[in-house]
Amino acid sequence: MTTAVSHFHPQDVRRFLADYRAAHPEDVLTIADEVSDDQDITAMIWQLAAEGRAPVLELNRVTNHIGPVVTNIFGSRSRIARMFGTTENRLHQAYQAAARRACPPEDVTDGPVAEEVISDRIDLNLIPMLRHFQTDRAKYITSGIIIGEHPETGAGNLSYHRAMINSPNTLATSLHSRGHLWRLMNMAKDAGRPMPVAMVIGAHPLFMIAASARLAFGEDERDIAGGLLGAPLQVVRTPRHGIRVPAQAEIVLEGVIDPEAHVSEGPFGEFTGYSSDRSTNNLFTVQTILRRRAPMLVSVAGGNSAEHLNLGRVPREAEMAEKLKARFPSVTAVHYPASGTHFHAYVAVDQQRPGEARQILVGLLGWDQYLKTVIAVDSDIDVTRDSEVLWALATHFQPHRDVMVIEGLPGNALDPSASGIGTTSRMGLDATRGPDFHGVRAEISEAAKSHAARLLAGVRG
Numbered sequence: 001m002t003t004a005v006s007h008f009h010p011q012d013v014r015r016f017l018a019d020y021r022a023a024h025p026e027d028v029l030t031i032a033d034e035v036s037d038d039q040d041i042t043a044m045i046w047q048l049a050a051e052g053r054a055p056v057l058e059l060n061r062v063t064n065h066i067g068p069v070v071t072n073i074f075g076s077r078s079r080i081a082r083m084f085g086t087t088e089n090r091l092h093q094a095y096q097a098a099a100r101r102a103c104p105p106e107d108v109t110d111g112p113v114a115e116e117v118i119s120d121r122i123d124l125n126l127i128p129m130l131r132h133f134q135t136d137r138a139k140y141i142t143s144g145i146i147i148g149e150h151p152e153t154g155a156g157n158l159s160y161h162r163a164m165i166n167s168p169n170t171l172a173t174s175l176h177s178r179g180h181l182w183r184l185m186n187m188a189k190d191a192g193r194p195m196p197v198a199m200v201i202g203a204h205p206l207f208m209i210a211a212s213a214r215l216a217f218g219e220d221e222r223d224i225a226g227g228l229l230g231a232p233l234q235v236v237r238t239p240r241h242g243i244r245v246p247a248q249a250e251i252v253l254e255g256v257i258d259p260e261a262h263v264s265e266g267p268f269g270e271f272t273g274y275s276s277d278r279s280t281n282n283l284f285t286v287q288t289i290l291r292r293r294a295p296m297l298v299s300v301a302g303g304n305s306a307e308h309l310n311l312g313r314v315p316r317e318a319e320m321a322e323k324l325k326a327r328f329p330s331v332t333a334v335h336y337p338a339s340g341t342h343f344h345a346y347v348a349v350d351q352q353r354p355g356e357a358r359q360i361l362v363g364l365l366g367w368d369q370y371l372k373t374v375i376a377v378d379s380d381i382d383v384t385r386d387s388e389v390l391w392a393l394a395t396h397f398q399p400h401r402d403v404m405v406i407e408g409l410p411g412n413a414l415d416p417s418a419s420g421i422g423t424t425s426r427m428g429l430d431a432t433r434g435p436d437f438h439g440v441r442a443e444i445s446e447a448a449k450s451h452a453a454r455l456l457a458g459v460r461g
Helices: 013-023 040-050 077-083 088-099 180-190 205-210 221-229 306-327 356-367 386-396 446-460
Strands: 028-031 056-059 069-071 116-118 145-149 156-160 163-167 170-173 195-201 234-237 244-246 251-262 282-291 331-335 344-349 373-378 403-410 423-430
Touching: 013 028, 013 056, 040 056, 040 069, 077 088, 077 205, 077 306, 088 221, 088 306, 145 180, 145 244, 156 180, 156 221, 180 195, 180 251, 195 244, 205 221, 205 306, 306 331, 306 356, 344 356, 356 373, 356 403, 356 423, 373 386
Parallel strands: 028 056, 344 373, 373 423
Antiparallel strands: 056 069, 116 282, 145 156, 145 195, 163 170, 170 282, 195 251, 234 244, 251 282, 331 344, 403 423
16 A cells, blocks of 8 residues: 655654754754865864764755755764663663564655655766775765665665766765675676665665664665654655655665675775775666755765764663673673774673673673673773773773683674674773772762862852
């Protein structure tokens, strides 16, 4: 059964932005002046971050763009928590609870993404994209979610892939050689055919978060999107291959990836903070463009921006926190710091017996293939603050006894320190106090804290 949808819908990123701006005007920064599509926007995000700020950026006049650009939506963890109706310290639980309400998508007859359908004389120069860094080879799509579907079951796989224009109707892109889309492509290769795909550029933020979920092969991130949205994801089918894409998306590119074709791609500023030309060099031939009139570019800041890191790790953090707490009830908090890109994690433990923190370190290092270093601290340490974790490391940790190193494990291909190796070593640092620790922490009484707050409030007033 299919139903019609309205032009302006709760699953629409424009509706989200309008509602968020109304509720939190201080957290949305609108730039009316014209800005360049060559690095200006990245430079603004970096400058704001240096000032301790991470607002949503709305740019209404960007060179070579007919519509607005919106970016840094995921630059703030507190803003992501608001999407789930919760606070930062409850984000993991809220995400997992919503993801457990997963439900299949709902087919609809039409949607704003199909306001314009272009199927001949494809020109990808019509698609808005940005150059993020001086070291980037070209303008890049950074928010592109490629959807591939299992040829027998129709189960979808959603994943992010950078892409640059290769020719008027082709994109050069990099897949993840250990990912499920890669597996689907190899199934297509074995069948002697190209792999039909659709790339979604710009959709509701909760759909974009769902696309980062880590699922088993055969499970569908579009179902997770329904759980996060609180209603089935409304989808239309692409004209040529019938791939189910969000009806309220801004832009969809439909086409095929030829497993046998390879083109040069990169370098591009990756999450490590380094420019990477490591790529699978895949060719995506675009056969259909679906888009809104004057589409909005929902971009994701590249490199080691807070937005790039938050979008990729919130589902992973939530999954790891739940698994650890289920197996080890003494775990009180898990945090992946921006300073560690995707390679570091902190875990707070209310240790009940000697060696428990080390067992937890081994568990987390084994479960998450991205991690290289995990630091365990006591439960009174705020793991969301690097300074507290480093203080615990400085005062509770002895290198000769509190370091564990495991060698020869699969590593991340984009880790510049592991280039050409293929594997990585992993390290656990036990910065808990331990049973023989006798230090007494210097403390300030609650009465003095309250008095100081009143005194300072009077001066500020």
